Amino acid sequence: MGVDATASSREEVLRRIRSAIRDTPASDVVAIHAEWEALPRIYKQNASLDREAKLAMLEDRLRDYDANVQRAKLCEIGMTIGKILADRGKRRMVVPAGLVEALGQSLPAGFVFAVDEGMTSAELDGFEGVLTASTLAIAETGTIVLQNVPGQGRRAPTLIPDYHLCIVRAADVVETVPEAMVHLQATASLATTFVSGPSATADIEMTRIKGVHGPRFLDVILAT
Amino acid sequence: MSGAALDPTTAPKFQVAAKALMGDSQLRKNVRHATNVIQKKRARVVEEMPDWQELRESGKEIRRHTMRHLDFYLEQFERNCTAAGGVVHWAKDAEEARQIVVALVKASGGAGGSPTEVIKIKSMTTEEIQLNKALEAAGIHAYETDLAELIIQLGHDQPSHIVVPALHKNRAQIREIFQREMNLPDLGGTPQDLADAARKFLREKFLRVKTAVSGANFLIAETGGVCIVESEGNGRMCLTLPDTLISVAGIDKVIPRFQDLEVLLQLLPRSATGERMNPYNSLWAGVDKTSLGGDGPRTFHVVLMDNARTEILADEESRQTLHCIRCGACQNACPVYQQTGGHAYGSVYAGPIGAILTPQLMEMHHAQSLPYASSLCGACYEVCPVKINIPEVLIHLRNKVVKQQSSGLNILANPEVMALKAVAMVFRNETVFHAAQKLGRLGELPLSRKDGQGDAWIEWLPGMLGGWTQVRDLHVMPKQTFRQWFEARGKDAAGRRADDQTGNGTAVRATRRPGDTVEKGTGNGR
Numbered sequence: 001m002g003v004d005a006t007a008s009s010r011e012e013v014l015r016r017i018r019s020a021i022r023d024t025p026a027s028d029v030v031a032i033h034a035e036w037e038a039l040p041r042i043y044k045q046n047a048s049l050d051r052e053a054k055l056a057m058l059e060d061r062l063r064d065y066d067a068n069v070q071r072a073k074l075c076e077i078g079m080t081i082g083k084i085l086a087d088r089g090k091r092r093m094v095v096p097a098g099l100v101e102a103l104g105q106s107l108p109a110g111f112v113f114a115v116d117e118g119m120t121s122a123e124l125d126g127f128e129g130v131l132t133a134s135t136l137a138i139a140e141t142g143t144i145v146l147q148n149v150p151g152q153g154r155r156a157p158t159l160i161p162d163y164h165l166c167i168v169r170a171a172d173v174v175e176t177v178p179e180a181m182v183h184l185q186a187t188a189s190l191a192t193t194f195v196s197g198p199s200a201t202a203d204i205e206m207t208r209i210k211g212v213h214g215p216r217f218l219d220v221i222l223a224t
Numbered sequence: 225m226s227g228a229a230l231d232p233t234t235a236p237k238f239q240v241a242a243k244a245l246m247g248d249s250q251l252r253k254n255v256r257h258a259t260n261v262i263q264k265k266r267a268r269v270v271e272e273m274p275d276w277q278e279l280r281e282s283g284k285e286i287r288r289h290t291m292r293h294l295d296f297y298l299e300q301f302e303r304n305c306t307a308a309g310g311v312v313h314w315a316k317d318a319e320e321a322r323q324i325v326v327a328l329v330k331a332s333g334g335a336g337g338s339p340t341e342v343i344k345i346k347s348m349t350t351e352e353i354q355l356n357k358a359l360e361a362a363g364i365h366a367y368e369t370d371l372a373e374l375i376i377q378l379g380h381d382q383p384s385h386i387v388v389p390a391l392h393k394n395r396a397q398i399r400e401i402f403q404r405e406m407n408l409p410d411l412g413g414t415p416q417d418l419a420d421a422a423r424k425f426l427r428e429k430f431l432r433v434k435t436a437v438s439g440a441n442f443l444i445a446e447t448g449g450v451c452i453v454e455s456e457g458n459g460r461m462c463l464t465l466p467d468t469l470i471s472v473a474g475i476d477k478v479i480p481r482f483q484d485l486e487v488l489l490q491l492l493p494r495s496a497t498g499e500r501m502n503p504y505n506s507l508w509a510g511v512d513k514t515s516l517g518g519d520g521p522r523t524f525h526v527v528l529m530d531n532a533r534t535e536i537l538a539d540e541e542s543r544q545t546l547h548c549i550r551c552g553a554c555q556n557a558c559p560v561y562q563q564t565g566g567h568a569y570g571s572v573y574a575g576p577i578g579a580i581l582t583p584q585l586m587e588m589h590h591a592q593s594l595p596y597a598s599s600l601c602g603a604c605y606e607v608c609p610v611k612i613n614i615p616e617v618l619i620h621l622r623n624k625v626v627k628q629q630s631s632g633l634n635i636l637a638n639p640e641v642m643a644l645k646a647v648a649m650v651f652r653n654e655t656v657f658h659a660a661q662k663l664g665r666l667g668e669l670p671l672s673r674k675d676g677q678g679d680a681w682i683e684w685l686p687g688m689l690g691g692w693t694q695v696r697d698l699h700v701m702p703k704q705t706f707r708q709w710f711e712a713r714g715k716d717a718a719g720r721r722a723d724d725q726t727g728n729g730t731a732v733r734a735t736r737r738p739g740d741t742v743e744k745g746t747g748n749g750r
Contacts (some may be wrong), residue, residue: 010314189308191520198367201455202388213427
């Protein structure tokens with residue numbers, strides 16, 4: 001295999017495709033885009049619930065997948081973080097850069113909050129948990145969306161430690177998946193992770209088991 | 225089923241393999257249990273979606289649109305992925321894909337020389353091309369990191385389901401494999417114990433191995449991004465922590481735009497595992513150069529593989545096979561799969577989707593028995609999230625198989641086709657047909673036996689015809705054919721014409737339809 005081989009394979013595969021779809025009338029970019037725009041999309045796109053029902057649905061769906069959820073006022077976030085970590089017995093936490101700014105709150109005293117500035121996997125493995133903000137949450141599916149932005153950071157820190165405490169602002173909760181995709185469209189090229197509950201598997205007799213390789217424990221603070 | 229790879233070029237006929245597997249009551253129990261559980265979970269989360277049918281329709285149309293413009297979207301994906309720092313490779317077939325991946329893995333070690341290990345995310349595409357064997361031959365060991373794939377790998381077994389490849393094994397069997405292969409004699413037997421053992425076994429590999437190989441669920445043309453859908457976090461480990469990631473994807477995996485995920489990410493998890501959303505979806509484009517320490521691998525390759533997909537694309541009637549998003553719902557719903565499990569299909573793609581995909585990937589040269597591995601009940605079509613009309617494609621492929629087997633020298637190798645050719649000859653000529661009927665009445669005499677009601681039945685037929693009488697009795701041929709009866713009736717009717725004039729004729733005719741006579745006289749109505 002060399003550059004030439006794969007270049008000619010490229011031409012060959014494209015030639016085969018064009019020959020296979022001869023029945024499609026030749027179309028330019030404009031026509032293809034117009035055809036895409038005209039695709040039927042009569043599924044539910046917009047919210048139908050009021051704010052409280054939407055938040056309740058998110059809580060219900062998160063709990064259904066073994067995440068713990070707690071509500072807290074935005075101004076009491078710091079205190080709530082301290083309480084949850086104390087209850088969990090977690091002290092050494094890794095946090096992404098920009099978290100304090102993202103929360104608009106200082107972090108509680110009595111814990112280690114080490115900022116990830118390119119830690120190695122082995123270094124990350126030495127922490128008891130990770131604390132992050134989030135881009136948005138989807139009520140209908142119990143999903144939290146994380147992106148590589150200040151306050152959420154790289155993907156490795158939310159993966160290697162066994163415990164994830166995540167803060168979701170009530171204002172960032174949407175009801176449906178289509179609403180979420182509209183919000184994410186502008187940042188579609190960023191590394192993005194949809195998290196729905198702690199890691200899980202049903203590979204053994206279809207029995208859902210919480211916690212395999214990703215964080216086995218997920219706590220969510222819903223900031224209202 | 226042991227170590228031999230599921231290879232459609234060497235696999236026995238479905239009917240033969242199925243018969244053997246039907247004798248394994250433990251396997252059948254495991255498969256039945258698992259498919260029942262997934263089906264119930266799926267039904268529950270599909271029922272709560274009032275717009276499910278509208279989503280299916282959109283899913284179908286998005287996939288159809290993509291295939292109509294596949295060249296355009298693949299080139300767009302290539303452009304955007306490259307701009308984001310990824311490297312795109314093209315492979316005409318399995319052999320070329322294997323060569324590319326092996327060469328990329330070898331090069332990923334840089335000055336340190338070829339790595340001897342890679343970590344892998346579950347990927348049916350890499351199973352399809354038997355990549356692990358090729359890596360092994362190049363001195364590279366691939367660690368499967370999905371729990372089910374790990375069970376398969378350590379058990380020297382083969383996948384039997386697209387989504388839950390080890391569904392044919394129960395916890396006791398899995399425990400035995402782990403005890404032996406991980407050297408854990410005291411391992412407990414609960415699913416939690418087994419998952420914990422897998423976590424410990426693989427964690428060190430996630431943190432150490434620097435090259436990963438994956439498949440892909442979706443390639444997004446608009447952004448050049450890739451989407452991988454998973455549950456355990458092993459996928460995230462493989463696509464985030466290593467220095468090099470190599471993703472192998474069929475050319476059918478491309479989707480036009482980011483927004484299309486709003487349909488597919490609703491359809492896929494609910495159909496596949498009966499979850500509203502699976503625990504993790506990862507989306508990324510190329511490589512990240514801005515974050516401190518980097519976010520994800522420094523080198524990212526995508527291998528776009530044809531491997532006969534363009535053959536499927538060229539057949540307008542079965543093109544919809546390529547719409548598949550690999551959810552496995554058709555397997556769970558299939559009454560045939562539920563009885564036989566996946567191995568009988570002799571392919572990594574089992575069940576209804578496998579029955580249409582596998583023979584086409586083999587360009588109809590192998591796996592010709594698979595289009596017949598179905599009762600055409602339509603359960604697969606009903607649950608398919610992108611509305612692939614599998615029964616329609618099955619019939620289309622049966623037609624292709626018949627045409628292929630009845631052309632040229634193939635006839636000589638196929639007694640069934642020879643017999644049907646002979647029958648066709650008999651049916652084409654009236655004199656020969658009548659002679660054959662007479663011969664048939666004579667020939668069946670020694671085989672027939674009268675029942676209590678005076679009806680004669682054949683309970684046993686010789687040779688290939690015996691397939692029919694194995695499960696049902698055959699009525700003897702009627703003494704009189706319809707044509708003979710009709711001609712005789714014509715003579716009768718002439719005599720009765722006088723009656724008609726009196727006004728009684730209509731009533732008489734109404735009670736004497738041909739069907740009555742046939743039923744009474746010959747019992748042909750069965």
